[in-house]
Amino acid sequence: MNRWLPFEEPLRELEEQIVELERYTAAKGMNRSREIAALRTRQEELTREIFSRLSPWDNVQLARHPERPYALDYVSAVLADFVEIHGDRRFGDDPAVIAGMGLLEERPVVVVGHQKGRDLKERQARNFGSARPEGYRKALRAMKLGEKLGYPVISFVDTPAADSRPESEERGICESIGRNLAEMSTLRTPVLVVIIGEGGSGGAIALALGDWIMMLEHSVYSVIPPESCAVILSAFDRDASRGPEAAAALRLSARQTQELGVVDEVLDEPLGGAHRNPDAMASIIKETLIERLDGLCQLDTEELLQRRYEKFRRIGSFGT
Amino acid sequence: MPSKAKKASARKTAKAPLRERVMKGVPDDLWVKCTGCSTMLYSKELEQSLKVCQKCGYHLRLSAEERIRLLVDEGSFQERDTDLTTQDPLSFPSYKKDIARYRKQTGCADSMVWGEATIGERAIILGVSEFGFMGGSMGSVMGEKVVRAAEEAAIKRQPLVLVCSGGGARMHEGIISLMQMARTTAAMARLADAKVPYIAIFADPMLAGIAASFAFIADIIIAEPGAIVGFAGPRVVEQAYRIKLPPGSMTAEFHLAHGMVDMVLARREIRPMLVRLMNILR
Numbered sequence: 001m002n003r004w005l006p007f008e009e010p011l012r013e014l015e016e017q018i019v020e021l022e023r024y025t026a027a028k029g030m031n032r033s034r035e036i037a038a039l040r041t042r043q044e045e046l047t048r049e050i051f052s053r054l055s056p057w058d059n060v061q062l063a064r065h066p067e068r069p070y071a072l073d074y075v076s077a078v079l080a081d082f083v084e085i086h087g088d089r090r091f092g093d094d095p096a097v098i099a100g101m102g103l104l105e106e107r108p109v110v111v112v113g114h115q116k117g118r119d120l121k122e123r124q125a126r127n128f129g130s131a132r133p134e135g136y137r138k139a140l141r142a143m144k145l146g147e148k149l150g151y152p153v154i155s156f157v158d159t160p161a162a163d164s165r166p167e168s169e170e171r172g173i174c175e176s177i178g179r180n181l182a183e184m185s186t187l188r189t190p191v192l193v194v195i196i197g198e199g200g201s202g203g204a205i206a207l208a209l210g211d212w213i214m215m216l217e218h219s220v221y222s223v224i225p226p227e228s229c230a231v232i233l234s235a236f237d238r239d240a241s242r243g244p245e246a247a248a249a250l251r252l253s254a255r256q257t258q259e260l261g262v263v264d265e266v267l268d269e270p271l272g273g274a275h276r277n278p279d280a281m282a283s284i285i286k287e288t289l290i291e292r293l294d295g296l297c298q299l300d301t302e303e304l305l306q307r308r309y310e311k312f313r314r315i316g317s318f319g320t
Numbered sequence: 321m322p323s324k325a326k327k328a329s330a331r332k333t334a335k336a337p338l339r340e341r342v343m344k345g346v347p348d349d350l351w352v353k354c355t356g357c358s359t360m361l362y363s364k365e366l367e368q369s370l371k372v373c374q375k376c377g378y379h380l381r382l383s384a385e386e387r388i389r390l391l392v393d394e395g396s397f398q399e400r401d402t403d404l405t406t407q408d409p410l411s412f413p414s415y416k417k418d419i420a421r422y423r424k425q426t427g428c429a430d431s432m433v434w435g436e437a438t439i440g441e442r443a444i445i446l447g448v449s450e451f452g453f454m455g456g457s458m459g460s461v462m463g464e465k466v467v468r469a470a471e472e473a474a475i476k477r478q479p480l481v482l483v484c485s486g487g488g489a490r491m492h493e494g495i496i497s498l499m500q501m502a503r504t505t506a507a508m509a510r511l512a513d514a515k516v517p518y519i520a521i522f523a524d525p526m527l528a529g530i531a532a533s534f535a536f537i538a539d540i541i542i543a544e545p546g547a548i549v550g551f552a553g554p555r556v557v558e559q560a561y562r563i564k565l566p567p568g569s570m571t572a573e574f575h576l577a578h579g580m581v582d583m584v585l586a587r588r589e590i591r592p593m594l595v596r597l598m599n600i601l602r
Binding site: 162164165166168169170171172173174175177178179181182183185186201202204205206208209221222223224229232233234235236249250251252257260262308309312313315316317318319320 | 404503561575
């Protein structure tokens with residue numbers, strides 16, 4: 001059973017009516033399939049209507065949806081085979097980050113990504129997708145392997161934020177993020193980034209510096225969670241409940257981020273969001289990855305690196 | 321218990337007006353309260369001690385101008401891109417007003433100053449953040465100045481010295497601020513490829529998006545005593561995880577103990593160390 005978000009309330013009501021009608025007619029041995037089909041059509045229209053005018057805050061909720069597909073869901077659907085590797089060879093293994101290699105059709109690729117958990121136990125084990133230094137260092141180890149073997153890197157980004165517990169500070173959470181940024185900016189192999197859910201600040205960008213940055217339609221990318229922004233700034237009366245306004249001001253939705261020149265491509269999600277049809281989403285991701293890799297693999301390494309540098313070099317808004 | 325607390329707070333409030341009465345007619349800047357031990361410090365003496373509390377050793381924050389005077393050979397600093405200012409890419413609520421106010425307060429166009437200077441007669445590229453400007457937060461301007469400083473250092477093959485402080489990426493420029501983490505660090509990676517040394521000095525506070533990008537990947541890191549350094553400040557961490565941190569968490573000394581910085585040096589000792597380093601790193 002799908003969980004519904006507040007802005008989906010009309011859809012939830014309609015769903016209830018349909019389910020009720022189906023149960024009732026089945027019990028009575030009646031055939032009302034035409035009526036039910038009409039209601040389904042109406043539901044689809046309504047979904048289309050609601051999803052055509054989502055606010056940034058609605059997208060925040062979709063990006064955090066408990067049933068949204070996570071990195072490993074896409075990995076298993078997109079790759080022909082995938083072998084996960086573990087540990088940073090320094091301290092430990094961070095379950096909030098996955099890394100490994102697999103086959104994208106015939107092509108060997110390295111995959112890294114944040115990983116959230118599905119049920120409570122797994123969510124805690126994966127630290128809600130908040131990576132620790134060893135997670136970023138494991139990802140870097142995998143990416144350097146990709147560089148060594150000449151395999152492209154695909155990164156799935158989905159994190160609320162990096163872990164900032166004292167243990168993470170002790171092991172250098174800041175250094176690990178900075179190091180990844182430095183290494184990814186000069187990694188001598190193509191790097192593709194797909195933001196699949198929450199692109200949460202420094203924790204996200206530590207896996208998001210690449211040659212082609214994609215966002216799923218309802219994912220978000222932000223310098224700070226909107227609720228925290230609202231609490232800090234007097235422009236929102238330091239009131240967490242004004243998070244929706246902060247979300248709008250931060251322009252964190254996929255389309256807005258693309259308009260700002262930060263993201264190269266927005267991948268349309270199936271109607272109602274990726275969680276309504278994970279298979280369809282995965283095949284869109286797969287097709288796009290193949291197409292973009294075909295393009296990037298044509299470039300020689302120096303040109304690739306120069307373009308990557310200039311791509312980020314350009315992002316800023318200043319004058320005199 | 322509650323009556324005791326009440327008494328204590330009553331004593332506190334009774335004290336405040338007295339101090340106000342005593343201090344009436346005294347210029348605002350004659351006495352400065354130490355952030356560390358709350359002692360009232362005579363501002364002329366404080367200037368002589370480089371804004372370090374003589375009682376408790378607390379390092380009070382410096383403006384970019386004070387910091388530059390402290391570090392470089394006298395009169396050698398030539399500022400670049402003085403007037404670079406943000407274009408408010410998100411049209412963020414009240415941002416333009418804030419910028420104008422901080423501009424007036426600090427005399428700086430944004431939270432970063434960079435230029436050319438000499439230290440011990442050795443030509444360097446210097447960047448210094450201005451904490452007084454929106455908490456030293458990093459938006460497009462700091463990002464651009466850090467990138468330009470790193471590129472200039474690479475071209476001229478002169479060491480890069482950055483005084484890093486600030487609260488992190490600036491919210492008012494949203495995702496554009498987050499991208500500054502990527503581009504500044506990419507510039508440092510290029511500087512490393514050019515085999516030019518990069519020295520960072522961490523001053524209180526040095527946090528979040530600034531810490532987790534160009535700052536912590538410096539070749540040599542010098543931190544000031546007691547400076548709060550980290551991905552998140554101690555108070556934020558205590559609130560977020562509902563834990564109590566031991567005293568001294570996320571300070572310069574904490575990071576020294578965990579191998580994350582090279583040295584913690586009193587303010588007075590930083591310039592002599594830079595002179596020595598410049599002499600070795602030819």
